[in-house]
Amino acid sequence: MKREASNVRGDRALEQLKDLPEETRRTLKAFVDEAPGLFGTFLESVILYGSAARGEFLPGRSNLNLLVLMKELTLDLLRCYARVHRRWARENVVVPLFLTGKEIRTWHGSFPVEFQDIQAHHVVLVGPDPFVDLQVDPRAGSLPAMQGIRGNVLRFRQRVVEGGATPEALGVLLPLSVTSLVPHLRSLLQTRAGLVPRSTDEVLQVCEDTWGTDLQEWSAVKEAWRLKRGMISPGPLEIPRLCERYLLALQSLAEHIHNPRAEGGR
Secondary structure: OHHHHHHHHHHHHHHOOOOOOHHHHHHHHHHHHHHHHHHHHHEEEEEEEOHHHHOOOOOOOOOEEEEEEEOOOOHHHHHHHHHHHHHHHOOOEOOOEEEEHHHHHHHOOOOHHHHHHHHHOEEEEEOOOOOOOOOOOOOOOHHHHHHHHHHHHHHHHHHHHHOOOOHHHHHHHHHHHHHHHHHHHHHHHHHHHOOOOOOHHHHHHHHHHHHHHHOOOHHHHHHHHHHHOOOOOOOOOHHHHHHHHHHHHHHHHHHHOOOHHHHHOO
């Protein structure tokens, strides 16, 4: 009876995801159905976050991000999942984020950017929602967001070199960079302006509206996002130019967020 009730809750949660492709919803349902058999009574919740929860999922391009909430975590439980993960990876399910309820309650201050992002945009597929009463200090994400943005600049420079600065490598690097940048932008907007835009398009637009005159080449960040979404396909001559503008935008952003004027917008 308990298993049947769990399945009903999972089916209802999947109804919230009606914009996802049917095949993707079947994958999520299959994961939810299999999870109790894998983890037994240790399982508490399965939670979807990331692009699929925000309505930005792209078939063939996006991954499925899951948080598996457990009563406790042992090597045996992780080993149990490791035996089946290769099959789920073929369905674009990345290795789940395994956490206990206590860890969510006590670790959110160490990972404010990540926890703020999940709390703002997630769908509980089965089990209780550990984020309902979670109090994440809205100011706590400012420093980690700054560090994340500046770290993005450093990694971008390194990966340009690692890839030989070829158009092919740059075409792969741009979507990866903008994907990792957006959660930090969203956190910065929340901590400094009290804004929590849902979609990435809104995040990028609010950044432009808030700090636009202080940022160089911000349109390149938008173009990198459109590249990730498959909306544009720059050729081998355009990609290096876009990459150069994108790097200028990152460097300008990294410099601007240190400016005290950025704290409250303009």
